[in-house]
Amino acid sequence: MIHAMPAVFQKLDLKTKIVAACVGLFVAAIWLLAHDVAEEVRDDVKAVVAAEQTALVEHITDSLEEESKLRINTLKDVASLISPEMMEDRERLGAKLAEFKHIGRLFNLGLSVVSRQGIGFVDFPALKGRAGSDFSGEDYFQAILAGEDVAIGRPRLGRFSNRPVVLLAVPIRGAANEAIGVLVGANSVSDSDFFTEIIPRQSRLDGEFHIVSLRDRLYVASTRKDRILQPLPPLGVNRMLDRYVEGYEGSGISINSEGVEVLSSSRRIESTGWAVIATLPTSIAFAPIRRLEFEIYQDAALASVIIAVLLWLFVRRQLRPLEHAAEMLNAMATGNRPLSPLPVEGGPEIRQVLDSFNKFHERIRAQKQSLRDNAEQLALAASVFDGTSEAIAITNADGLILSVNKPFCRLTGYELEELVGRNPNILKSGRHDSDFYAEMWRSITATGNWSGEVWNRRKNGEVYPERLTISTIYDAEGQVQRRVAIASDITEQKKAEEIIWHQANHDLLTGLPNRRRFLELLRQDLAHADSLPDMVVGVLLVDLDRFKEVNDTLGHAIGDQLLLEVARRIRSCLSEKDVIGHLGADEFIISMIDDLGTARLEAAIAAIRMVIAEPFRSGSDTIHLTASIGITAYPTDGGDIEELLRNVDQAVREAKNGGRDRSCCFTESMREAGQTRLQLANDLRAALSEGQFEVYYQPIIDMPSRTIVKAEALLRWRHPERGFVSPAIFIPIAEETGLISDIGNWVFRQAAATARRLCDRCRYVEGGICRKEEIAGPAAPCLFQIAVNKSPRQFFSGFSHLEWAEHLRELNISPQCISIEVTEGLLLGQHAEVMERLAKFRAAGMQIALDDFGTGYSAMSYLKRFDIDYIKIDQSFVRDMTIDSSDRAIAEAIIVMAHRLGMKVVAEGIETEEQYALLAAAGCDFGQGYLFARPMPADQFEALAGGNCPQTQ
Numbered sequence: 001m002i003h004a005m006p007a008v009f010q011k012l013d014l015k016t017k018i019v020a021a022c023v024g025l026f027v028a029a030i031w032l033l034a035h036d037v038a039e040e041v042r043d044d045v046k047a048v049v050a051a052e053q054t055a056l057v058e059h060i061t062d063s064l065e066e067e068s069k070l071r072i073n074t075l076k077d078v079a080s081l082i083s084p085e086m087m088e089d090r091e092r093l094g095a096k097l098a099e100f101k102h103i104g105r106l107f108n109l110g111l112s113v114v115s116r117q118g119i120g121f122v123d124f125p126a127l128k129g130r131a132g133s134d135f136s137g138e139d140y141f142q143a144i145l146a147g148e149d150v151a152i153g154r155p156r157l158g159r160f161s162n163r164p165v166v167l168l169a170v171p172i173r174g175a176a177n178e179a180i181g182v183l184v185g186a187n188s189v190s191d192s193d194f195f196t197e198i199i200p201r202q203s204r205l206d207g208e209f210h211i212v213s214l215r216d217r218l219y220v221a222s223t224r225k226d227r228i229l230q231p232l233p234p235l236g237v238n239r240m241l242d243r244y245v246e247g248y249e250g251s252g253i254s255i256n257s258e259g260v261e262v263l264s265s266s267r268r269i270e271s272t273g274w275a276v277i278a279t280l281p282t283s284i285a286f287a288p289i290r291r292l293e294f295e296i297y298q299d300a301a302l303a304s305v306i307i308a309v310l311l312w313l314f315v316r317r318q319l320r321p322l323e324h325a326a327e328m329l330n331a332m333a334t335g336n337r338p339l340s341p342l343p344v345e346g347g348p349e350i351r352q353v354l355d356s357f358n359k360f361h362e363r364i365r366a367q368k369q370s371l372r373d374n375a376e377q378l379a380l381a382a383s384v385f386d387g388t389s390e391a392i393a394i395t396n397a398d399g400l401i402l403s404v405n406k407p408f409c410r411l412t413g414y415e416l417e418e419l420v421g422r423n424p425n426i427l428k429s430g431r432h433d434s435d436f437y438a439e440m441w442r443s444i445t446a447t448g449n450w451s452g453e454v455w456n457r458r459k460n461g462e463v464y465p466e467r468l469t470i471s472t473i474y475d476a477e478g479q480v481q482r483r484v485a486i487a488s489d490i491t492e493q494k495k496a497e498e499i500i501w502h503q504a505n506h507d508l509l510t511g512l513p514n515r516r517r518f519l520e521l522l523r524q525d526l527a528h529a530d531s532l533p534d535m536v537v538g539v540l541l542v543d544l545d546r547f548k549e550v551n552d553t554l555g556h557a558i559g560d561q562l563l564l565e566v567a568r569r570i571r572s573c574l575s576e577k578d579v580i581g582h583l584g585a586d587e588f589i590i591s592m593i594d595d596l597g598t599a600r601l602e603a604a605i606a607a608i609r610m611v612i613a614e615p616f617r618s619g620s621d622t623i624h625l626t627a628s629i630g631i632t633a634y635p636t637d638g639g640d641i642e643e644l645l646r647n648v649d650q651a652v653r654e655a656k657n658g659g660r661d662r663s664c665c666f667t668e669s670m671r672e673a674g675q676t677r678l679q680l681a682n683d684l685r686a687a688l689s690e691g692q693f694e695v696y697y698q699p700i701i702d703m704p705s706r707t708i709v710k711a712e713a714l715l716r717w718r719h720p721e722r723g724f725v726s727p728a729i730f731i732p733i734a735e736e737t738g739l740i741s742d743i744g745n746w747v748f749r750q751a752a753a754t755a756r757r758l759c760d761r762c763r764y765v766e767g768g769i770c771r772k773e774e775i776a777g778p779a780a781p782c783l784f785q786i787a788v789n790k791s792p793r794q795f796f797s798g799f800s801h802l803e804w805a806e807h808l809r810e811l812n813i814s815p816q817c818i819s820i821e822v823t824e825g826l827l828l829g830q831h832a833e834v835m836e837r838l839a840k841f842r843a844a845g846m847q848i849a850l851d852d853f854g855t856g857y858s859a860m861s862y863l864k865r866f867d868i869d870y871i872k873i874d875q876s877f878v879r880d881m882t883i884d885s886s887d888r889a890i891a892e893a894i895i896v897m898a899h900r901l902g903m904k905v906v907a908e909g910i911e912t913e914e915q916y917a918l919l920a921a922a923g924c925d926f927g928q929g930y931l932f933a934r935p936m937p938a939d940q941f942e943a944l945a946g947g948n949c950p951q952t953q
Helices: 004-010 014-080 090-098 101-105 139-145 194-202 239-246 287-318 320-333 348-387 406-412 434-447 491-505 515-530 547-554 556-572 599-613 641-657 668-687 727-737 740-759 772-776 792-796 801-810 824-828 832-843 861-865 875-879 885-900 913-921 938-946
Strands: 111-115 120-124 164-173 179-188 208-213 218-222 250-255 261-269 274-281 391-396 401-404 449-457 463-474 480-489 535-544 579-584 587-595 616-618 621-623 627-634 663-665 693-702 708-719 723-725 785-789 818-823 847-853 870-873 904-907
Touching: 014 164, 014 179, 014 250, 014 261, 014 274, 014 287, 090 111, 090 120, 139 164, 139 179, 239 250, 239 261, 239 274, 287 320, 320 348, 391 406, 406 480, 434 449, 434 463, 463 491, 491 515, 515 535, 515 579, 515 587, 515 641, 535 599, 535 641, 547 556, 547 621, 556 579, 556 587, 556 599, 556 616, 556 621, 587 599, 599 627, 627 641, 641 663, 641 668, 668 708, 668 727, 693 740, 693 938, 708 727, 708 740, 708 938, 723 727, 727 740, 740 785, 740 792, 740 801, 740 818, 740 938, 785 847, 818 832, 832 847, 870 875, 870 885, 875 885, 885 904, 885 913
Parallel strands: 627 663, 708 785, 785 818, 818 847, 847 870, 870 904
Antiparallel strands: 111 120, 111 179, 164 179, 208 218, 208 274, 250 261, 261 274, 391 401, 391 480, 449 463, 463 480, 535 587, 535 627, 579 587, 616 621, 693 708, 708 723
């Protein structure tokens, strides 16, 4: 029926069509206006009814609020009149309650007093069983004992009245304001009282009114008696009721538990924590709306009929001349009348149409001759059209193909007959969206031309790129007559561009995206995650541990094979939508979109570590690799790519510092630590020149005599804003930034200057020159020595040992006055530079001490290869040696071993006499710790050493 309507309309005469169209437009406008008016009236009536209901609920709520406060204040007043003595005298208390007979209007089930133990003591008027019953488990009793000033019990069926009741309770306080009992007022919500009287008295609308306990989710009172003490419908049944329970105050429309659409309003009773809810079916509330709508639509229908009649009469008169012209044209077409101009009559528009027809007839006759003249030119254009190598298609103004040349058929695979009369969109490949074509047509419409690259589809389904130029041919009046499209296949050009693009954006070895391409893909992942709810982008930086050593040892060819296999293994742990890139020789970076649970992300990390840990085989070689993985997430850890890259770099550095072969997630503390380290690194550069460093000295005593014979120089940084900064914090920063060399040299010179001042008191010094070798012989030890710690980084910084030895000679002090402390890790590396420079320190006369012995990878073999003078037992063994036999045994074993190898032993961290006694008994040579002295500034140390060391003896 619907499909037949256009055909029926086409058969109507013009007069009927115009009338029908105009009537349709007018009727549509009238009914649209009627609909808008009805909608506005409906909204206004709804607002008025809702406001009236809300005002009524607010009035009821205010009344109930006053009634509730009256009862609460009355209870408090009565409770204040009950003395502790009355709580001991049942008769006296009962008589006291009897004085408040008027309270029966407020509490229709009377009052009762409950002792602190929860036993009913006295009630008035008496209800059987209430006095003497145990109320200790009641919620209102427990709330009062917990410190509440007022408690409202859960509405329930009374234990003694067998009626729905609400209980109000206040504390009875003793002289010290402690709760010595509870005064309880009881109201039946089913009897005539303030719950049931106010609602009917205030009702001005139909519907239901309820008092609801939000905390207990049940009806306290209701105009429907069957609802009293009944639980509220479950969550999700009544949308507005759920909002009221959550604390919303206002109005709304929803479906109630009985399937009826209702208008409801709610307001809280603050003193009780309840809410008053009024409900009214919308079929009753909005009944006036339907009457108004009927009247509006009735008027619209009448207006439509009147307009239709008037339009019919008007159009019939206006179109009479056009009907006459149509009759003449029909006679000419059938041959009943010779071709001749039409009479020009009627209104201005109709006269213009008839005149235009007459002119058109004359032009057709003139153009016949012009067409014959142009035939030869068209034949010439046709030969050029098919002879060119480029594909050409010509369309009419409506975009339908009129003709194509042979190269166009070869390019697309279609024959001429298959293309003529069809739209060029049959060649669409689907690779361009609607915006692409919209922009193309905007250019063609505005300028008549467009040029660019397009992906089209051949008849056989093959997609190919082409360079396309579209031009427009206009007629004499400037209207579009033809459009000409010239296309050339650029498949080979595209292939070459793709190769160049791939090489510029991918790693040549692994074929994975390089840094630039990965960042583009990561940016796309971030935008995609922003468009999805509760999604994160995990960024993983996989750093192969010690890959450079493998590469240097086995060669770059094997290293390249390893990287290819690592890339393959990592790819196998990821899904197709995950992105993996290769940043450098030993770094791979991954982007993964996951939900907030990050289960897929965690599984991928575990899988990557597992597959990398599997042995790699190359010929006869078996290679084992591990990886340190840093993880950060968008948007939780960072809001842009630069921040994410900084975060993941910090996380992988943390993984490596934690021992490698592990994964580490970025945390806020890393960011704070990184910012602090950066600030400290900047401050550290100025600290030396601005004199912020100080050298403290911790004395080292000779164990048998307990005299000071040594000291360790310890660097302290007094930051102008942060105060003292721990060496554990700034020393690693100094090593990373390369400042440790300059700082270490400064510490050495400060220690040497202190040694020089102490030497002035030494009995071996004569005339400011140390003559120890002449007086005591070359083998005699220096009577006082300062130990200077030397960072491993200083051994690889280009520093020459000759600088220190030369400086000691300039100060005229023996090299034995200075000892160099190094750690185990420096020796375990067995670097040639380390071995050479330690040997030259020894040759220059300076002694070597091994610090923190036993805490690293202790290997006894290096003790034989290096000339070590002192071993320092780490304080971790000394601390617990009095309570841990293992630590004590280790300390004693180190002492015995060192002595047998010709070395002396310094014990660090001695804090008790018991520790001192055990170490002295074991033969330890020297001791250092808080038992003897804490680190101190140079002037304090020199004052202490001057009166407690061998130099002055």
